[in-house]
Amino acid sequence: MNRSCPLTAVAWALAVLCASMATGASAQPVPAPIPAPSDLSGDRLPAIQVTGSALSSSDAQTALPVTVLGRADIERSGARTTTELLQQLPMMQGMVQTSSVVGNDSRGYASVSIHNLGDAYTLVLLNGQRVAPFGGQLSNGALSGVDINTIPLAMVERIEVLADGASALYGADALGGVVNIITRRDGEANEATAGVTWPRGGAREWRLSAFKSMGSVDSTGQNLSLGVSAMRRSALRATARDYARDAVKDFTFGGQRYRFADVQEAGAPATIYDFTGTFGWGNPMLNATGACPSGSYVYNNPYDPTYFFPLCSYNYAADVDLVPEQAQHSLMASYTRQFAPASKLQLDLLLSRSVVTSHLAPVATGIYGLNVASSSPTYANYLSGLGVGDDPVNLSYRFVDLGRRGFEDTSDLAHLAARLDGRLHDWSWSAGLSYSTSYQRSDIDHALSANAAQRLFDDGFVNPVVGPGQQSAAELAAQRAASYNGHWLSGRSTLAELQWLASRELMPLPGGPLKWAVGVNLRHEGLRFQPSLFAQGMLSDPAAGTLASSFDTGNLRLGDAVPMQASSASRYIWGLLSEWQAPVTKALALNAAVRTDHDEYAGQSWTGKTSARWQAAPNLLWRASLGTGFRTPTLNQLRSPGRSDGVTQDHDCSADLQAVAVLLGAAPCTAATSYPLVVGGNGDLQPEKSVQANLGLRLAPAAGYVLGADLWAVHIHDRIGAVDEAVAFENPLAVPQAWTTVDTGSGPQLALQGRPANLGTLMSSGLDLLASARRPTAIGVIDTQLRATVMLREDSQLYPGGPWFSAIDDGRYGSATLKWRANWRTSLIRAGWTHTLTARYQSGYEDAPITAYPLDATGQVSGPAQQIRLKAADQVLWDWQTSWQLSGALQVTAGVINLLDTKPPLSLNQSGLGKGQMLGYDERYFDARGRMLTLEARLAF
Template sequence: MAQQQEKLERVEVTGSSVRRIDAESALPVLVMKREDIERSGATSTVDLLRRVTAVQGATGEAAAVGGSSYGFSGVSIHNIGETRTLVLLNGHRLSQFGGQTLTGYAAGFDLNAIPVSAIERVEVLTDGASALYGADAIAGVVNFITKRDMSTGDVTVGISKPSAGAEEKRFSISKGFGDISADGYNLMVSYAHDERTQLLSLDRSYGKTGKIQFSHQGKRYQFKHFSVSPIPANATGDSDNLFSPHLKATGSCPEKTFRITEGADDYCGYDYVGDLEIYPERKRDSAFATFTKRLGDHEFFADLLWSKTQQVSRIAPVPGGILITAGSALHDKYLKPWGVTGNSVAYYRLFDLGKRVNNDTAKFLDLAVGMRGVYAGWDYNTSFTHSKSDVAGVTSGYPGDKAVAGLLGSGLLDPFVGPGQQSEAANKGIAAIHYKGYFDGGTAQLTPADLRGSRELMELPAGPMLLGVGVNLSKEDFESKPSLFAQGLLSDPVAGTVATKPEDRDQRFGDASAKPAFAVGRKSRGAFAELVIPVFKGFELGTALRYDHFSDFGSATTVKESFRWTPMPSLLIRGSLGTGYHAPTVSQLSSPLQSYGVTSDRYSCSEDTASARELKKMADSLGVLCQPGSRQYDQMAGGNPDLKPEKSRQATLGVRFEPNKALTLGADLWWVGISNAFGQLPEQLVFGAPATYASSWGTQKNVGTGLTYLAFKADNRNLGKSFHNGLDLDFAARMKLPVGDWTSQLTATYMIRERQQQLKNGPYYSAIGDYDAALGSVTFRTSGRWTNTLKAGAWVHSLGINFKSGFKDQEKTVEVLDASDKPTGATEKIRLNVGYFVTADWQTAYTLGKSFVFTAGVLNLFDKEPPLSISTSGNSRGQQFGYDARYYDPRDRTIYLNATYKF
């Protein structure tokens, strides 16, 4: 569990600044060695960390499906947050993601940047705010230790094949040159490439449609998840009610839609779920090199990591609103016969343009150079690092809003006909306004320099007192790089013509964007000192003090106290107390107010509910319109210069017991309290009580129709306090059997308590086993993994059991069905019980001679499908429906094969 730095038996433990012979520290550190990584069956760093039971609640690849995440995948320890979990590479900090947003979303490290083939081991510190790396590691630290000091080489090829879609092919090669002891130097280089195909929603029975029928507590129900923008279009009547001219004319809804009746609204909802690719297409390349040169008692080192991830996600064709003026040919033909006398808005899906496609590229570069060794009795390490994440999003399937209105005004576009029924001239006009190209992106950079050292300070009766000290300087920069189209500055997005007058500016159809470009940065410096004091034999105390100064926040001082007690050789008792400090990102502070997509869920002003009536009153008070029907609302967001840093307190108490070499047991109780927690008010909370959150409302003008609607402001705030505590457990047993060596290991996390405020001095909410609308997420009460391995000669067999507890789903209003599954006209509010989920993974590896290793395995051996969930909103969810893609993998049973040649 520690990082070997030299031939002496002195090691550096993640979470501490002192180098010592004994690697077992006062802080809880979980270690995954290379053999554990290989037996997990994980083909990426993202999948690898999902197998760590203390990890939950991070953004995954599913968020890219309609979520504009640029493929970001983070890590969150104990669901405390990926922005509060510090990720290191060989002990040094890494740049945040270049595609992060102004709300702090994706403001962590993108795990896709580190190839799993280059990792020697992973150390997960589940206690926060270490003095060594920074006080912002409130949830904990994940330290990736790469291969180094090797002269051998290996080549691995592999494939993974689910039942349909998401097939992977991969290749990696590593080679070392030189030996530090014999040659005085070592160079290790590694390259990896992998590709994955997309997975269609239609290839999964549980995720292919937004219309689901199910049983709950002995009754049958139906729920519909849809868009109000179908093809042919819906339209507004004189009373702002929403109706379908096609439905009125034919008596039925068109293909890919179903009928929706809500109050005065009677229209056809578009089943966009069937158009999704629920697991995105991806291609990754990465290269890593590490060089070490011995110079007497010193070593020069240089580490270089480069990676490029390209991800393509496809969703349904673009929807949007089109103004149909009274007296126009379209109005007289399609709307006037149904009593519409005034202007109307047609809610239409530009199906003939094809699917919306996000082609995102994330590049990452990290260079670390430095010296380490022994000088004047000090073990020292000094380094300079430059880390950069560059993200670019290329889109297609989007026209300009004004461009669509212009095509309508020309008489060519008819939004009330079905797919493929436009005239040839209209199809040419649609193709002419199709924007394909760069839309948005950003660059994040981190440039730190640090010097740290440790030594034995004095000899005490119980052993040497150890001292660790260090200083660091850092510069952090972020630049948001929206295109001129994304900034809303073009009059003709396809031609790239800059608008000379504000009223000529066009925005993206159906998803207004007027995002200004900006660049911000900060500088910081820090210093720390740590003492490890042996009080009496078997008992030592640790104390650490850290000082940080930020150019935009001033200074902060944090502390860490710990103890380590071994009353007998087989028993270790340890504990810690500490404080932390987490500054908002530079964009959370300084970015201007701007468009920020749309809400994840749909809301209605026309329903006969208190919240709908309040929503209508809020729109009226601002002199704007409610969205007709059940629709997503425009969002706005911006920086908040008054945002205060988060402050934390944390504590751990743990025990490790090893009565003999065949048995190990461990338990660590942890607690984290955070004040001034920053974030955004969840949309479900605000739309549930619009008048209570009056400051969360704004307005947004649709440049195509000229109409102004109510908009939700997801602005950055200090939300209040949050408290989290739980228990991490591990058990390992080893035994020699007649057939071979058997090892059994169980790791589990049990969440005891969670309380979070969404307003300062407001009520507390908990997501443990409960999809709480105020939090927009779920915390699993229990998660674990039980792995059994049998080594028998050249064969190694492993069986892993993954388990997580169930939860109560988001409350939804559903239709009641009769015995023949026909709607009765009645509705009920229900909360599904999402059940306990267990999957099994099998792997067999065979070593042929000294050079070849062949591995075959099956993930999700019994093809367990994700449980039914009808939630439709939440943090980093994506557009998938029928299951919750944040928590369950839709790849289902996956067979994989790997072949490795060592040389």
């Protein structure tokens, strides 16, 4: 599809609007009117408090860009989890996907991110109150948002998304916007649902939920609502998708055939590196038979300076889960008691668990992984007969018979909140108390420590010259007995908050009363990280749990370089808020807010915001806002203990690098080498600060029609992050904050600083578009809606004063920003039937550079490596859903997601923020599940 697709989609949407307007003029009305979605109605409403303001308003159209997804929107979206629903919104980019847990340390976490600013800048609320951030967040501050996997969609009444900075109302973390999830409570929606989603080859999903509401606040003065839900999804393995199951990819680019290969020497049999004997360097099975075992392929590339000889390369891609197994369970209870017309008590409880289980290739020793001495039975029984001469001999081996490595990530959320509303004289007030905790635990299977693997070879319990399934019973039993299955790490995040808010009318104005609100809140945050003794390198025998007398790097898990360390931290934060709402005239309303927050570690921050709403004509609304925002460093970014984290890659010894060493009192470099890497918290971090603006309009050309646009811009400075390694070595003198020294026993040595620091600036802007119509026609009610977001600018600096870079349609550093995202949904509603067709569009981008080799007509490598950049094309996915109200009590919904079974485009990118280990497509932008059949039944009682 060409680049004109977004414009074509807009044109089609406008054509539908005009056509339905024309037919609606002469059409007969349907027998039963169907209420319009809440976010499209221009009718006057009772005074309600909308996300983004502390003051209630009786008008549905606010001065802020708030998107409301009601139950009707949720049901027609085709999404079956809160994560899927929010990530479908065109304004959402840069979120962490659940699937990124596969080969990436995201610990089962999923998030939302407004306008690609990142989940750290999007505040997630539950019924207007904060929720504990993810308990498994990393020491660098990543994964510090709310785990959306723990919010059950079946219990959600509506979601309000404020796509504008709101620090002046909510404090830190609302710099980019707010997602307020409102759960179901008082009402008549007593129902039970059951559903399935059925893709080809795996990722099959089963869902059950029930909701019961007892009593009514309006009639009896109180209500108790209970809800339960459960979901289970099976895994989708890479072997079920032909584009993702091989680590060797032959493809065509620019009319030329190429080969890309991610070579993995560690396999079964082992790759042996013998320099003095007659065996040489290679794989025993390949040398003897000319073939490789199942699960490996022959790699022979005379133009590859590293692998110019034939070897067996293990196909790790086939072992990857494209979609991890997942289970969700939740229990929700809400109680409301009305004491007087202005006095009400609300209690909310949510208990939720998400368990994500993923798999990777079996554990391996890595390149040049193990030395086997001639005194060992393994050498005598299996290696000496091959003609091996080295003593010890080095080999690279994968424990294929142990099975794939398993990771089970459990995330628990417990949230308890109370709110009391009342009135005293001329003041309306509310007081809130909430406590929530997020607990995360990771368990692993089929892991080995470096020492345990070495002992297996030293004791003769590994046969390194046979293929999978050929180990003896004793050898296999010994390998299983040495492997570790159990707890890996855990973390807990807690949040307790006390809030008080009061408002009153001060004086009459031409457009209504001048309103004033004041508020105060006190919040306590806690974070605790506890790695297992295995992760700390303190078990001499991980499988048996034997405690080591002291730390030994050999006790670490194979592939790990440094031990994890336990940590804990907590802090108090208090804030004061004042907001004014002035309806200057019937057409013009102004709003202003100012807030101050004091963080125990980061100090005090002031934020402010002004907004205006102008009803220029009965069918035309203008709105604008300008404000400042901030984000405090996370507890981990501030207080995580410092530690070594391995070493960098080898880098040339430049004059600038020598100068940096001299400035820090370290010995200057003399040749290309690696450098120690130091990580941990930084107590000197300053809060990130921002300025954001929004200009929007809403046009209602006729009843039931809405056209809207919001132009937004964000400027963030003092961004928190670690200097990229490549940037640090390219410009050593330009990034002094990237360097430190460590004492290696022979004096200070230059080291790369991986601790977070206040770095460069981000300037981002874009346009959010809306076109919707809802009209009766001769064939039924047509409800159509187009939402689109276009990114106009996204320029960032990797360090203060550095060059500017834009990732819009450009994935050169591993991650791209999609210029366009759009959803167009059209529903036909008639006589108990609702048919919905949805088109989901996203623009293409240029992928990260890769190294590939040209092929000749026979499929053989014909020349040296070339660096190329693949192009991910634009994509449109079509979804169909039909709901049938069989009776007043039973509704059945069936549909097809990705109706045309559109495949993801080829991507061989293996890096970038949030990238998992999938190869052949990029799971951050494309869904490997393909066409999915869905069926759901809802029974009201």
